Amino acid sequence: MSRNTMSRNTIAKHHCRHTRAGHFYTIVAASCCALMLTAENPLASEHAAPPVPPAADAAPEENAPDTQSGGQSATPPQERSDRPDRSDTRENAGTNGNTASGNTDSTEKTDTTSEPPVDDSAQQTPLTAAPDAASGPRTEPAPESVPGPTAGADSAVNFATAGKILREQAARYRAFAGKWQPIDPGAPLQAGDQGPRVAQLRQLLQLFGDYAGQPGPITASVLNPNRFDAGLQLAVESYQRRHGIPVSGIVGRATLKELARTPEELAQRLEVNAERWDKLPDNPGKRYILVNVPDYQLQLIEQQRVVLSMKTVVGKSSKRTPDLNTKVVSVVFNPTWTVPRSILLTDLLPKARNNPEAMHKRGYRVVRYGTNTTTPINDESIQSAASGKATLRQISGPGNTLGRVKFVIPNKQAIFLHDTQAQSLFEQHHRAYSHGCIRLEQPEELAYALLGPQGWDRTRVAQSTTGDESVTIKVEEPPKLFITYLTAWVDGLGKVQFRPDVYHRDK
Numbered sequence: 001m002s003r004n005t006m007s008r009n010t011i012a013k014h015h016c017r018h019t020r021a022g023h024f025y026t027i028v029a030a031s032c033c034a035l036m037l038t039a040e041n042p043l044a045s046e047h048a049a050p051p052v053p054p055a056a057d058a059a060p061e062e063n064a065p066d067t068q069s070g071g072q073s074a075t076p077p078q079e080r081s082d083r084p085d086r087s088d089t090r091e092n093a094g095t096n097g098n099t100a101s102g103n104t105d106s107t108e109k110t111d112t113t114s115e116p117p118v119d120d121s122a123q124q125t126p127l128t129a130a131p132d133a134a135s136g137p138r139t140e141p142a143p144e145s146v147p148g149p150t151a152g153a154d155s156a157v158n159f160a161t162a163g164k165i166l167r168e169q170a171a172r173y174r175a176f177a178g179k180w181q182p183i184d185p186g187a188p189l190q191a192g193d194q195g196p197r198v199a200q201l202r203q204l205l206q207l208f209g210d211y212a213g214q215p216g217p218i219t220a221s222v223l224n225p226n227r228f229d230a231g232l233q234l235a236v237e238s239y240q241r242r243h244g245i246p247v248s249g250i251v252g253r254a255t256l257k258e259l260a261r262t263p264e265e266l267a268q269r270l271e272v273n274a275e276r277w278d279k280l281p282d283n284p285g286k287r288y289i290l291v292n293v294p295d296y297q298l299q300l301i302e303q304q305r306v307v308l309s310m311k312t313v314v315g316k317s318s319k320r321t322p323d324l325n326t327k328v329v330s331v332v333f334n335p336t337w338t339v340p341r342s343i344l345l346t347d348l349l350p351k352a353r354n355n356p357e358a359m360h361k362r363g364y365r366v367v368r369y370g371t372n373t374t375t376p377i378n379d380e381s382i383q384s385a386a387s388g389k390a391t392l393r394q395i396s397g398p399g400n401t402l403g404r405v406k407f408v409i410p411n412k413q414a415i416f417l418h419d420t421q422a423q424s425l426f427e428q429h430h431r432a433y434s435h436g437c438i439r440l441e442q443p444e445e446l447a448y449a450l451l452g453p454q455g456w457d458r459t460r461v462a463q464s465t466t467g468d469e470s471v472t473i474k475v476e477e478p479p480k481l482f483i484t485y486l487t488a489w490v491d492g493l494g495k496v497q498f499r500p501d502v503y504h505r506d507k
Helices: 003-040 159-175 196-208 230-242 253-259 263-278 341-354 356-361 379-386 423-427 443-454 458-464
Strands: 287-292 297-302 305-315 324-327 330-333 364-368 390-394 405-408 432-434 438-440 471-474 480-484 488-490 496-498
Touching (some): 230 496, 263 496, 305 423, 305 443, 330 443, 341 379, 405 443, 443 458
Parallel strands (some): 287 480
Antiparallel strands (some): 287 297, 297 305, 305 438, 324 480, 330 471, 364 390
Protein backbone atom coordinates (compact mmCIF):
# COMPACT_ATOMS: atom_id res chain seq x y z
CA MET A 1 0.00 0.00 0.00
CA SER A 2 1.34 3.47 -0.90
CA ARG A 3 2.05 6.15 1.65
CA ASN A 4 -0.64 8.36 0.10
CA THR A 5 -3.24 5.64 0.46
CA MET A 6 -2.36 5.14 4.18
CA SER A 7 -2.63 8.84 4.76
CA ARG A 8 -6.09 8.98 3.20
CA ASN A 9 -7.28 6.03 5.35
CA THR A 10 -6.00 7.66 8.49
CA ILE A 11 -7.80 10.89 7.66
CA ALA A 12 -11.02 8.97 6.96
CA LYS A 13 -10.87 7.18 10.34
CA HIS A 14 -10.41 10.44 12.20
CA HIS A 15 -13.31 11.94 10.29
CA CYS A 16 -15.60 9.05 11.24
CA ARG A 17 -14.64 9.35 14.92
CA HIS A 18 -15.36 13.06 14.94
CA THR A 19 -18.68 12.46 13.18
CA ARG A 20 -19.80 9.81 15.70
CA ALA A 21 -18.75 12.02 18.59
CA GLY A 22 -20.77 14.86 17.15
CA HIS A 23 -23.82 12.66 16.85
CA PHE A 24 -23.35 11.48 20.45
CA TYR A 25 -23.16 14.99 21.89
CA THR A 26 -26.12 16.04 19.75
CA ILE A 27 -28.23 13.22 21.24
CA VAL A 28 -27.12 14.10 24.80
CA ALA A 29 -27.99 17.74 24.28
CA ALA A 30 -31.43 16.88 22.90
CA SER A 31 -32.15 14.61 25.86
CA CYS A 32 -31.16 17.27 28.36
CA CYS A 33 -33.46 19.75 26.65
CA ALA A 34 -36.34 17.30 26.84
CA LEU A 35 -35.73 16.72 30.55
CA MET A 36 -35.63 20.45 31.18
CA LEU A 37 -38.95 20.92 29.39
CA THR A 38 -40.53 18.11 31.41
CA ALA A 39 -39.28 19.61 34.66
CA GLU A 40 -40.64 23.03 33.72
CA ASN A 41 -44.00 21.56 32.67
CA PRO A 42 -45.15 18.79 35.03
CA LEU A 43 -48.25 18.20 32.93
CA ALA A 44 -46.07 16.89 30.12
CA SER A 45 -45.95 13.48 31.77
CA GLU A 46 -49.68 13.18 32.48
CA HIS A 47 -50.33 11.12 29.39
CA ALA A 48 -47.78 8.46 30.18
CA ALA A 49 -49.19 4.93 30.10
CA PRO A 50 -50.35 3.84 33.59
CA PRO A 51 -48.47 1.00 35.27
CA VAL A 52 -49.88 -2.48 34.81
CA PRO A 53 -51.63 -3.57 38.03
CA PRO A 54 -50.30 -6.71 39.74
CA ALA A 55 -52.19 -9.93 39.27
CA ALA A 56 -54.79 -10.71 41.94
CA ASP A 57 -53.88 -13.28 44.56
CA ALA A 58 -55.17 -16.75 43.95
CA ALA A 59 -58.18 -17.78 46.01
CA PRO A 60 -57.37 -20.07 48.94
CA GLU A 61 -57.82 -23.75 48.35
CA GLU A 62 -60.90 -25.22 49.96
CA ASN A 63 -60.56 -28.68 51.46
CA ALA A 64 -63.29 -30.70 53.07
CA PRO A 65 -62.26 -31.86 56.56
CA ASP A 66 -61.73 -35.48 57.43
CA THR A 67 -64.31 -36.73 59.92
CA GLN A 68 -64.61 -39.66 62.25
CA SER A 69 -67.57 -40.77 64.25
CA GLY A 70 -67.20 -41.93 67.76
CA GLY A 71 -69.04 -42.24 71.03
CA GLN A 72 -68.02 -41.73 74.61
CA SER A 73 -69.03 -43.55 77.72
CA ALA A 74 -71.64 -41.66 79.65
CA THR A 75 -70.51 -40.41 83.03
CA PRO A 76 -72.62 -38.78 85.72
CA PRO A 77 -72.79 -35.15 84.61
CA GLN A 78 -71.66 -32.63 87.19
CA GLU A 79 -71.61 -29.71 84.83
CA ARG A 80 -73.52 -26.54 84.57
CA SER A 81 -75.90 -26.30 81.68
CA ASP A 82 -78.24 -23.93 79.90
CA ARG A 83 -81.90 -23.94 79.22
CA PRO A 84 -83.72 -22.54 76.22
CA ASP A 85 -84.80 -18.84 76.56
CA ARG A 86 -86.58 -15.78 75.06
CA SER A 87 -85.62 -12.32 73.52
CA ASP A 88 -85.76 -8.40 73.27
CA THR A 89 -83.79 -5.56 71.37
CA ARG A 90 -80.90 -6.17 68.98
CA GLU A 91 -77.46 -4.53 69.11
CA ASN A 92 -74.74 -4.59 66.48
CA ALA A 93 -71.64 -6.72 67.00
CA GLY A 94 -68.74 -6.31 64.61
CA THR A 95 -66.86 -9.31 63.40
CA ASN A 96 -63.76 -9.78 61.49
CA GLY A 97 -61.57 -12.70 60.67
CA ASN A 98 -58.17 -13.20 59.15
CA THR A 99 -57.45 -15.98 56.68
CA ALA A 100 -54.23 -17.81 57.32
CA SER A 101 -52.66 -20.93 55.93
CA GLY A 102 -50.63 -23.57 57.64
CA ASN A 103 -50.54 -27.24 58.49
CA THR A 104 -53.56 -29.47 58.14
CA ASP A 105 -55.70 -30.21 61.16
CA SER A 106 -55.79 -33.28 63.31
CA THR A 107 -59.16 -35.01 63.69
CA GLU A 108 -60.25 -36.90 66.78
CA LYS A 109 -63.28 -38.65 68.12
CA THR A 110 -65.65 -36.35 69.92
CA ASP A 111 -65.94 -36.07 73.68
CA THR A 112 -69.48 -34.87 74.17
CA THR A 113 -70.44 -35.70 77.73
CA SER A 114 -72.27 -33.31 80.01
CA GLU A 115 -72.69 -30.30 77.80
CA PRO A 116 -74.84 -27.34 78.79
CA PRO A 117 -78.47 -27.02 77.63
CA VAL A 118 -80.39 -24.25 75.93
CA ASP A 119 -83.74 -22.94 77.08
CA ASP A 120 -86.93 -23.54 75.10
CA SER A 121 -88.70 -20.83 76.24
CA ALA A 122 -70.02 4.55 74.39
CA GLN A 123 -68.45 6.26 74.60
CA GLN A 124 -67.64 8.80 77.30
CA THR A 125 -65.28 11.66 76.84
CA PRO A 126 -62.63 11.54 79.56
CA LEU A 127 -63.50 13.27 82.76
CA THR A 128 -62.39 16.75 81.87
CA ALA A 129 -64.41 19.91 82.07
CA ALA A 130 -66.67 20.09 79.01
CA PRO A 131 -67.52 23.35 77.19
CA ASP A 132 -70.32 25.46 78.55
CA ALA A 133 -73.74 25.20 76.94
CA ALA A 134 -73.06 28.41 75.10
CA SER A 135 -69.62 27.51 73.89
CA GLY A 136 -70.49 27.12 70.24
CA PRO A 137 -69.63 24.11 68.05
CA ARG A 138 -69.39 20.71 69.66
CA THR A 139 -65.85 19.52 70.21
CA GLU A 140 -64.43 16.36 71.78
CA PRO A 141 -62.22 16.95 74.84
CA ALA A 142 -58.75 15.44 74.59
CA PRO A 143 -58.46 12.20 76.58
CA GLU A 144 -56.23 12.23 79.62
CA SER A 145 -55.88 8.49 80.22
CA VAL A 146 -55.37 6.91 76.82
CA PRO A 147 -53.48 3.67 77.54
CA GLY A 148 -50.30 3.78 75.50
CA PRO A 149 -49.34 3.97 71.86
CA THR A 150 -51.94 1.44 70.66
CA ALA A 151 -54.87 3.73 71.51
CA GLY A 152 -57.81 3.45 69.14
CA ALA A 153 -61.38 2.24 68.85
CA ASP A 154 -60.17 -1.34 68.31
CA SER A 155 -57.49 -1.25 71.01
CA ALA A 156 -57.73 -3.88 73.71
CA VAL A 157 -57.48 -2.90 77.37
CA ASN A 158 -53.92 -3.20 78.62
CA PHE A 159 -54.02 -5.73 81.47
CA ALA A 160 -50.84 -4.35 83.01
CA THR A 161 -52.11 -0.77 83.40
CA ALA A 162 -55.90 -1.22 83.63
CA GLY A 163 -56.02 -1.18 87.45
CA LYS A 164 -53.80 1.89 87.75
CA ILE A 165 -55.89 3.82 85.22
CA LEU A 166 -59.13 2.94 87.02
CA ARG A 167 -57.74 4.19 90.32
CA GLU A 168 -56.77 7.48 88.66
CA GLN A 169 -60.32 7.83 87.34
CA ALA A 170 -61.72 7.00 90.79
CA ALA A 171 -59.75 9.91 92.26
CA ARG A 172 -61.16 12.23 89.62
CA TYR A 173 -64.72 11.10 90.31
CA ARG A 174 -64.25 11.84 93.99
CA ALA A 175 -63.09 15.33 93.05
CA PHE A 176 -66.53 15.92 91.48
CA ALA A 177 -68.36 15.43 94.78
CA GLY A 178 -68.64 19.16 95.53
CA LYS A 179 -70.04 19.96 92.06
CA TRP A 180 -72.40 17.03 91.64
CA GLN A 181 -76.12 17.77 92.02
CA PRO A 182 -78.84 15.17 91.32
CA ILE A 183 -81.72 15.82 88.95
CA ASP A 184 -84.98 16.71 90.67
CA PRO A 185 -87.55 13.88 90.66
CA GLY A 186 -89.90 13.93 87.72
CA ALA A 187 -90.97 12.43 84.43
CA PRO A 188 -88.61 11.18 81.72
CA LEU A 189 -86.84 13.82 79.64
CA GLN A 190 -86.46 13.88 75.88
CA ALA A 191 -85.67 16.19 72.97
CA GLY A 192 -87.83 19.30 72.95
CA ASP A 193 -88.53 19.34 76.71
CA GLN A 194 -87.85 22.55 78.64
CA GLY A 195 -87.40 23.41 82.27
CA PRO A 196 -84.90 23.51 85.15
CA ARG A 197 -84.50 19.69 85.18
CA VAL A 198 -83.11 19.91 81.65
CA ALA A 199 -80.52 22.40 82.88
CA GLN A 200 -79.63 20.03 85.74
CA LEU A 201 -79.22 17.17 83.25
CA ARG A 202 -76.94 19.31 81.09
CA GLN A 203 -74.77 20.23 84.08
CA LEU A 204 -74.42 16.57 85.13
CA LEU A 205 -73.43 15.39 81.67
CA GLN A 206 -71.04 18.31 81.32
CA LEU A 207 -69.43 17.31 84.62
CA PHE A 208 -68.97 13.69 83.48
CA GLY A 209 -67.62 14.79 80.10
CA ASP A 210 -70.46 13.52 77.92
CA TYR A 211 -71.81 16.96 77.04
CA ALA A 212 -69.48 18.68 74.59
CA GLY A 213 -71.50 21.62 73.30
CA GLN A 214 -73.72 21.90 70.28
CA PRO A 215 -73.27 20.17 66.94
CA GLY A 216 -72.71 22.56 64.08
CA PRO A 217 -72.21 26.35 63.92
CA ILE A 218 -74.69 27.43 66.60
CA THR A 219 -74.06 30.82 68.16
CA ALA A 220 -74.21 31.42 71.89
CA SER A 221 -77.06 33.88 71.56
CA VAL A 222 -79.57 31.22 70.46
CA LEU A 223 -78.74 28.60 73.10
CA ASN A 224 -81.20 27.96 75.92
CA PRO A 225 -79.74 25.86 78.78
CA ASN A 226 -83.27 24.87 79.87
CA ARG A 227 -84.15 23.33 76.49
CA PHE A 228 -83.43 19.70 75.59
CA ASP A 229 -81.61 20.33 72.31
CA ALA A 230 -79.56 18.25 69.85
CA GLY A 231 -76.32 18.72 71.76
CA LEU A 232 -77.90 17.42 74.96
CA GLN A 233 -79.42 14.44 73.14
CA LEU A 234 -75.96 13.47 71.84
CA ALA A 235 -74.65 13.73 75.39
CA VAL A 236 -77.43 11.46 76.70
CA GLU A 237 -76.63 8.88 74.02
CA SER A 238 -72.94 9.01 74.96
CA TYR A 239 -73.78 8.51 78.64
CA GLN A 240 -76.13 5.61 77.88
CA ARG A 241 -73.51 3.94 75.69
CA ARG A 242 -70.87 4.22 78.41
CA HIS A 243 -73.14 2.83 81.10
CA GLY A 244 -74.52 -0.14 79.18
CA ILE A 245 -78.02 1.33 78.86
CA PRO A 246 -79.97 0.88 75.59
CA VAL A 247 -79.12 3.96 73.53
CA SER A 248 -82.26 5.99 72.86
CA GLY A 249 -81.39 9.61 73.64
CA ILE A 250 -84.36 9.62 76.04
CA VAL A 251 -83.72 9.97 79.76
CA GLY A 252 -86.06 7.26 81.01
CA ARG A 253 -86.24 5.35 84.27
CA ALA A 254 -83.03 3.35 83.79
CA THR A 255 -81.01 6.42 82.80
CA LEU A 256 -82.40 8.51 85.65
CA LYS A 257 -81.54 5.73 88.10
CA GLU A 258 -77.97 5.59 86.83
CA LEU A 259 -77.62 9.39 86.91
CA ALA A 260 -78.68 9.31 90.58
CA ARG A 261 -75.47 7.42 91.51
CA THR A 262 -73.10 9.74 93.36
CA PRO A 263 -69.49 10.28 92.24
CA GLU A 264 -68.40 8.53 95.45
CA GLU A 265 -70.43 5.43 94.56
CA LEU A 266 -69.00 5.37 91.04
CA ALA A 267 -65.48 5.83 92.41
CA GLN A 268 -65.96 2.78 94.63
CA ARG A 269 -67.07 0.73 91.61
CA LEU A 270 -63.96 1.82 89.75
CA GLU A 271 -61.73 0.73 92.65
CA VAL A 272 -63.48 -2.65 92.99
CA ASN A 273 -62.87 -3.30 89.32
CA ALA A 274 -59.28 -2.13 89.58
CA GLU A 275 -58.72 -5.03 91.99
CA ARG A 276 -60.29 -7.43 89.49
CA TRP A 277 -58.00 -6.22 86.74
CA ASP A 278 -55.03 -6.65 89.09
CA LYS A 279 -55.82 -10.37 89.35
CA LEU A 280 -55.45 -10.85 85.61
CA PRO A 281 -51.94 -11.50 84.23
CA ASP A 282 -49.97 -8.46 83.10
CA ASN A 283 -49.08 -10.26 79.88
CA PRO A 284 -52.02 -12.33 78.56
CA GLY A 285 -50.14 -13.18 75.37
CA LYS A 286 -50.15 -12.00 71.78
CA ARG A 287 -53.43 -13.81 71.06
CA TYR A 288 -56.19 -14.43 73.60
CA ILE A 289 -59.95 -14.40 74.12
CA LEU A 290 -61.70 -12.21 76.69
CA VAL A 291 -65.30 -12.82 77.76
CA ASN A 292 -66.67 -10.09 80.02
CA VAL A 293 -69.84 -11.42 81.63
CA PRO A 294 -71.56 -8.08 82.50
CA ASP A 295 -70.79 -6.73 79.01
CA TYR A 296 -72.26 -9.84 77.30
CA GLN A 297 -69.38 -9.74 74.83
CA LEU A 298 -66.57 -11.99 73.58
CA GLN A 299 -63.44 -10.45 72.08
CA LEU A 300 -60.60 -12.14 70.24
CA ILE A 301 -57.46 -10.03 70.67
CA GLU A 302 -54.33 -10.22 68.54
CA GLN A 303 -51.35 -7.92 69.11
CA GLN A 304 -53.47 -5.75 71.45
CA ARG A 305 -56.14 -5.23 68.76
CA VAL A 306 -59.70 -6.56 68.86
CA VAL A 307 -60.00 -8.56 65.64
CA LEU A 308 -63.33 -10.28 66.43
CA SER A 309 -66.19 -9.29 68.72
CA MET A 310 -69.59 -10.88 69.24
CA LYS A 311 -72.54 -10.97 71.62
CA THR A 312 -72.85 -13.66 74.26
CA VAL A 313 -75.53 -15.12 76.50
CA VAL A 314 -74.20 -15.85 80.00
CA GLY A 315 -75.40 -17.59 83.14
CA LYS A 316 -78.44 -16.25 84.90
CA SER A 317 -78.13 -15.04 88.47
CA SER A 318 -79.05 -18.45 89.92
CA LYS A 319 -76.57 -20.29 87.61
CA ARG A 320 -73.72 -17.82 87.35
CA THR A 321 -70.93 -18.10 84.82
CA PRO A 322 -67.71 -18.45 86.85
CA ASP A 323 -64.43 -16.60 86.38
CA LEU A 324 -62.01 -18.81 84.44
CA ASN A 325 -58.43 -18.59 83.16
CA THR A 326 -58.07 -21.43 80.67
CA LYS A 327 -57.55 -22.14 76.95
CA VAL A 328 -59.65 -23.08 73.93
CA VAL A 329 -58.17 -26.47 73.06
CA SER A 330 -60.56 -27.85 70.44
CA VAL A 331 -63.53 -27.12 68.22
CA VAL A 332 -66.36 -29.67 68.01
CA PHE A 333 -68.58 -29.59 64.94
CA ASN A 334 -72.05 -31.13 65.29
CA PRO A 335 -71.69 -31.88 69.01
CA THR A 336 -73.94 -34.19 70.98
CA TRP A 337 -75.29 -33.18 74.37
CA THR A 338 -75.29 -35.41 77.44
CA VAL A 339 -77.84 -33.97 79.85
CA PRO A 340 -76.51 -32.97 83.30
CA ARG A 341 -78.39 -34.55 86.15
CA SER A 342 -79.79 -31.30 87.52
CA ILE A 343 -81.49 -30.56 84.19
CA LEU A 344 -82.48 -34.19 83.77
CA LEU A 345 -84.45 -34.28 87.02
CA THR A 346 -86.02 -30.83 86.93
CA ASP A 347 -86.77 -30.42 83.23
CA LEU A 348 -86.33 -33.32 80.81
CA LEU A 349 -87.53 -36.35 82.76
CA PRO A 350 -91.00 -34.82 83.32
CA LYS A 351 -91.20 -34.07 79.59
CA ALA A 352 -90.04 -37.60 78.73
CA ARG A 353 -92.72 -39.13 80.95
CA ASN A 354 -95.45 -36.93 79.47
CA ASN A 355 -94.47 -37.33 75.81
CA PRO A 356 -91.72 -39.91 75.16
CA GLU A 357 -92.37 -39.90 71.42
CA ALA A 358 -91.76 -36.15 71.14
CA MET A 359 -88.52 -36.47 73.08
CA HIS A 360 -87.38 -39.25 70.77
CA LYS A 361 -88.10 -37.08 67.70
CA ARG A 362 -86.00 -34.33 69.22
CA GLY A 363 -83.05 -36.72 69.25
CA TYR A 364 -82.98 -37.78 72.92
CA ARG A 365 -81.86 -41.29 73.84
CA VAL A 366 -81.31 -43.00 77.20
CA VAL A 367 -77.66 -43.95 77.76
CA ARG A 368 -76.37 -45.91 80.73
CA TYR A 369 -73.49 -44.40 82.71
CA GLY A 370 -70.17 -46.05 81.92
CA THR A 371 -71.32 -47.38 78.55
CA ASN A 372 -72.31 -46.24 75.10
CA THR A 373 -75.42 -48.40 75.15
CA THR A 374 -78.48 -46.40 74.18
CA THR A 375 -82.10 -47.40 74.46
CA PRO A 376 -85.33 -45.74 73.32
CA ILE A 377 -87.25 -43.63 75.79
CA ASN A 378 -89.82 -45.78 77.56
CA ASP A 379 -91.06 -46.31 81.09
CA GLU A 380 -88.23 -48.70 81.98
CA SER A 381 -85.41 -46.53 80.60
CA ILE A 382 -86.90 -43.41 82.16
CA GLN A 383 -86.95 -45.16 85.53
CA SER A 384 -83.30 -46.14 85.03
CA ALA A 385 -82.41 -42.49 84.42
CA ALA A 386 -84.45 -41.33 87.40
CA SER A 387 -82.62 -43.77 89.70
CA GLY A 388 -79.22 -42.44 88.64
CA LYS A 389 -78.14 -45.40 86.47
CA ALA A 390 -78.56 -43.56 83.16
CA THR A 391 -79.10 -40.19 81.60
CA LEU A 392 -80.36 -38.67 78.36
CA ARG A 393 -78.15 -37.81 75.42
CA GLN A 394 -79.25 -35.71 72.47
CA ILE A 395 -77.76 -36.81 69.16
CA SER A 396 -75.95 -34.33 66.92
CA GLY A 397 -77.77 -32.58 64.14
CA PRO A 398 -79.68 -29.41 63.28
CA GLY A 399 -81.96 -29.65 66.32
CA ASN A 400 -79.26 -30.17 68.92
CA THR A 401 -79.41 -27.88 71.92
CA LEU A 402 -75.74 -26.90 71.53
CA GLY A 403 -76.21 -25.96 67.90
CA ARG A 404 -73.54 -26.78 65.35
CA VAL A 405 -70.31 -25.72 67.09
CA LYS A 406 -68.87 -26.19 70.57
CA PHE A 407 -65.53 -24.99 71.96
CA VAL A 408 -63.86 -27.15 74.58
CA ILE A 409 -62.18 -25.26 77.43
CA PRO A 410 -60.62 -27.30 80.27
CA ASN A 411 -62.24 -26.42 83.61
CA LYS A 412 -63.69 -28.15 86.66
CA GLN A 413 -67.12 -26.53 86.28
CA ALA A 414 -67.61 -28.08 82.82
CA ILE A 415 -68.27 -24.73 81.15
CA PHE A 416 -68.29 -24.55 77.35
CA LEU A 417 -68.57 -21.91 74.67
CA HIS A 418 -71.16 -23.03 72.15
CA ASP A 419 -73.72 -22.29 69.47
CA THR A 420 -77.41 -22.15 70.38
CA GLN A 421 -80.83 -22.78 68.89
CA ALA A 422 -82.22 -19.79 70.82
CA GLN A 423 -80.92 -17.10 68.45
CA SER A 424 -83.64 -14.67 69.52
CA LEU A 425 -81.82 -14.14 72.83
CA PHE A 426 -79.15 -12.10 71.05
CA GLU A 427 -81.81 -9.50 70.28
CA GLN A 428 -82.08 -8.68 73.97
CA HIS A 429 -79.97 -5.99 75.61
CA HIS A 430 -79.42 -7.92 78.87
CA ARG A 431 -78.55 -11.53 78.17
CA ALA A 432 -78.12 -13.50 81.43
CA TYR A 433 -80.22 -16.61 80.68
CA SER A 434 -77.99 -19.69 80.50
CA HIS A 435 -77.12 -22.26 83.16
CA GLY A 436 -73.48 -21.14 83.29
CA CYS A 437 -72.17 -21.88 79.81
CA ILE A 438 -71.55 -19.14 77.27
CA ARG A 439 -73.59 -19.06 74.09
CA LEU A 440 -72.08 -17.31 71.08
CA GLU A 441 -73.77 -15.20 68.46
CA GLN A 442 -71.28 -16.14 65.71
CA PRO A 443 -69.61 -19.44 66.63
CA GLU A 444 -68.58 -20.20 63.05
CA GLU A 445 -66.61 -16.95 62.89
CA LEU A 446 -64.71 -17.91 66.03
CA ALA A 447 -64.08 -21.40 64.64
CA TYR A 448 -62.70 -19.87 61.45
CA ALA A 449 -60.48 -17.46 63.40
CA LEU A 450 -59.02 -20.29 65.50
CA LEU A 451 -58.61 -22.83 62.70
CA GLY A 452 -57.53 -20.41 59.97
CA PRO A 453 -53.82 -20.84 60.81
CA GLN A 454 -54.35 -24.59 60.28
CA GLY A 455 -55.50 -24.14 56.69
CA TRP A 456 -59.24 -23.72 57.24
CA ASP A 457 -61.29 -21.17 55.32
CA ARG A 458 -64.91 -20.17 55.91
CA THR A 459 -66.22 -22.61 53.32
CA ARG A 460 -64.55 -25.51 55.05
CA VAL A 461 -65.92 -24.42 58.42
CA ALA A 462 -69.42 -24.13 56.95
CA GLN A 463 -69.16 -27.59 55.36
CA SER A 464 -68.14 -29.08 58.70
CA THR A 465 -71.32 -27.84 60.37
CA THR A 466 -73.56 -29.85 58.05
CA GLY A 467 -74.68 -33.41 58.53
CA ASP A 468 -75.01 -35.40 61.74
CA GLU A 469 -71.47 -36.62 62.41
CA SER A 470 -69.57 -35.17 65.37
CA VAL A 471 -65.99 -34.18 64.62
CA THR A 472 -63.42 -32.70 67.01
CA ILE A 473 -60.55 -30.57 65.68
CA LYS A 474 -57.63 -29.69 67.94
CA VAL A 475 -56.53 -26.06 67.99
CA GLU A 476 -52.80 -26.37 67.36
CA GLU A 477 -51.89 -23.14 69.17
CA PRO A 478 -54.71 -22.83 71.70
CA PRO A 479 -55.28 -19.21 72.75
CA LYS A 480 -55.75 -18.31 76.39
CA LEU A 481 -59.32 -17.64 77.48
CA PHE A 482 -60.24 -15.23 80.27
CA ILE A 483 -63.84 -15.31 81.48
CA THR A 484 -64.10 -12.43 83.91
CA TYR A 485 -66.54 -10.13 85.66
CA LEU A 486 -65.79 -6.46 84.96
CA THR A 487 -68.38 -3.74 85.49
CA ALA A 488 -65.94 -0.88 84.81
CA TRP A 489 -62.89 -0.23 82.64
CA VAL A 490 -61.27 2.48 80.55
CA ASP A 491 -61.41 1.69 76.84
CA GLY A 492 -58.82 2.29 74.13
CA LEU A 493 -60.08 5.84 73.58
CA GLY A 494 -59.63 6.73 77.25
CA LYS A 495 -63.37 6.65 78.01
CA VAL A 496 -64.70 5.22 81.27
CA GLN A 497 -67.15 2.37 80.69
CA PHE A 498 -69.64 1.05 83.24
CA ARG A 499 -71.89 -2.02 83.00
CA PRO A 500 -74.77 -3.25 85.17
CA ASP A 501 -73.80 -5.39 88.14
CA VAL A 502 -75.85 -8.42 86.99
CA TYR A 503 -74.58 -10.75 89.74
CA HIS A 504 -74.56 -8.07 92.48
CA ARG A 505 -70.84 -8.58 93.11
CA ASP A 506 -69.84 -4.92 93.35
CA LYS A 507 -71.35 -4.43 96.80
